[in-house]
Amino acid sequence: MDKIIELQNVTAGYGEDIILRNVNIAIHRNDFIGVIGPNGGGKTTLVKVILGLIKPITGKVIYYDSMKEGKQQKIGYLPQNSDTDKVFPISVLDVVLSGLAQPNRLINRFSKAQKAKAREILESTGILHLADKNFGELSGGEMQRVFLCRAIVSDPELLILDEPNTFVDNKFESDLYHTLKKLNEHKAIIMVSHDVGTIAYYVKSIACVNRELHYHQSNIISQEQLDAYNCPIQIIAHGSVPHTILKEHNE
Amino acid sequence: METIITLFEYRFFTNALLAALFASITCGITGAYIVSRRIVFISGGITHASFGGIGIGYFFGFNPIVGAMIFSVLSAFGIEYMSKKTNLREDSVIAILWSFGMAVGIIFIFLTPGYSANLMSFLFGNILTVTKLNLVFLLILALLITGIFLVFFKTILFIAFDEQYARAVKLPVETINYLMITLVALTIVFNIKVVGIILVISLLTIPQTIANIFTKKFEIMIWLSIIIGFLGSISGLLLSYYLNVPSGAAIIFFLVILFFISKIFRNILTSLRIRKQIQ
Known part of the structure; x- marks a missing residue:
């Protein structure tokens, strides 16, 4: 299998706050990795390292x-919903086009083909009718769809x-999940x-992140394994599909 | 004799018209950026910090605008750098630079022998006494800002909208941010002569806020801001001429009235539309 990114x-x-220690993981083409772990365990830090936003x-x-x-952008990124300015004057189409902006380029102009591509992606997500609307007028669910379009419009690796x-x-x-599959x-x-x-039903492998990273090459994970990984998450089995809730953990 | 007076009147009035036009273009564009990005407070900080440069200019006998330029650009960079690269709070950094600039300005003006009558024109501006040199600078700045926005528009827009995402996909966030904050600083400095330190923030925010009442599109917001700014400046100019009051204050006064009228007009329009939908 082709490796695309490797953390060694x-x-x-x-600053002085060390969040992740000694993480090793290789990401291959066709991987579908679910990253789980408690809040503050370093999930977002891991993402930022992979994106190159934090230097190890x-x-x-x-x-x-x-x-x-x-x-082209090689990594598509759907950030957590909370950070963007919801009333910024920008059209939905422009938000999606920002997914086609070239890295390290000051000048970004978009061809007819690129604009068509952006509309195509919007159509496949069922929100083409919103293309010329202002982003701030959308509902929370619609905003998430637009961000998904932005993340996948460049066909990222x-x-x-x-x-x-x-x-x-x-x-x-x-x-x-249909789109992701x-x-x-x-x-x-x-x-x-x-x-x-x-997510367990869709992912192929699971990475438990709690200061350290434990990589589990399957989407079926047992409570014993989670405990062994020092990952304070509790699983309640419902038939064959594992169902989980977050266990309260003492810090 | 009369022809000379008319000519003189004509000339200073043309200068004032040109100043109003260039001020509207520079403030219209950068102001739309400032309002959309919610960095009005940063702009206020830069404006007042520039007063330090004016004081130093007076004391050492060079053009106070040059001093203001140095102070405003440095404070702009200072705010941008300190709020991103250190763990200081952005608004605290702004407050420190804001008051530091004012303090330096007051100290040096106090130390300068004699009373500088010109000082009032820096605090409150006077569009009728804008010099030719200042006009030329304003024109160059207007061309520069227009050019930069035409060429880099989408990149500026994407970074302003979602900086975190822009960083993640490796857009030139730092370069654009420093470029934009420099433009903001220069816009402020060269418009000080037009409306003054105390009032320049209003040319950067009131036309944009009025525009924002009628449009949610960034491009249209820029165009509307320029038009509204220009109309406001001309009307204020006439108002100041007939009432014999300071032009800067008259311009702002007119713009604020326009803001309230627009807001009321919009509210009436919205409620009419809602009533129509119900029926």
């Missing part, structure tokens, strides 16, 4: 050939979703969630 002995954090204190991040920076199932309606959730036929996906129950 990565220790990372903010020690260790290194290797981007293989297919990930080398070119004219790797798609990273940070807690995509917060503030979202059920319809979006099933649409999302199709995407995963050719691309790698990393999905961060504190709720393994909703």
Whole structure:
């Protein structure tokens, strides 16, 4: 299998705060990794290291050939919903087009083909009718759909979703997983969630992040394994599909 | 004799018209950016910090605008750097630089022998006494800002909308941010002569807020802001001429009245539309 990104002995954090210790993981094409762990355990830090937003204190991040920076964004990124300015004057189409902006370029102009591509993606998510609307007029679920479009419009080699199932309606959730399944036929996906129950059915492997990273090469994970990984998450089995809730943990 | 007076009147009035036009273009564009990005407070900080440069200019006998330029650009960079790279709170940094600039300005003006009559024109501005040199600077700045926005528009828009995402996909966030904050600083400095330190923030926010009442599109917001700014400046100018009051204050007064009228007009329009939908 083709490796696309590899983290070797990565220790990372903010200033003197070390969040992640000695992380090793290789991401391959066709991987679908669910990243779980308690809040504050380092899930978002891991995402930032992979995105290159934080430089590791020690260790290194290797981007293989297919990930080398070119004219297109190689990593699609769906951030947590909370950070964007909801009343900023920008159209939905422009938000999606920002997914086609070239890395390290000051001048970004978009061809007819690129605009058509953006509309195509909006149509496939069922929100083409919103293309010329102002982003601020959308509902929370519609905003999430637009962000998903922005993340996948460049056909990225790797798609990273940070807690995509917060503030979202059920319809979006099933649409999302359908879209991801199709995407995963050719691309790698990393999905961060504190709720393994909703993602266990779709992912192929699970990474438990709680200061350290334990990589589990299957989507079936037992309570004993979670305990052994020092991952304070509780699983309640419902038939064959594991269902989980977050266990309160004492810090 | 009369022809000379008319000519003189004509000339200073043309200068004032040009100043109003260039001020509307520079403030209209950067102001739309400031309002959309919610960095009005940063702009207020830069404006007042520039007063330090004016004081130093007076004391050492060079053009106070040059001093203001140095102070405003440095404080703009200071705010941008300190709020991102250190763990200081952005609004605290702004408050410190804001008051530091004012303090330096007051100290040096106090130390300068004699009373500077010109000081009032820096605090409150006078569009009727804008110099030719200042006009030329304003024109160059207007062309520069227009050019930068035309060429880099989408990149500026994407970074302003979602900086975190822009960083993640490797857009040139730092370069654009420093470029924009420099433009903001320069816009403030070269418009000080037009409306003054105390009032320049209003040319950067009131036309944009009025525009924002009628449009939610960034491009249209820029165009509307320029038009509203220009109309406000001309009306204020006439108002100041007939009532014999300071032009800067008259311009702002007119713009604020326009803001309230627009808001009321919009509210009536909305309620009419709602009533129509119900029926």
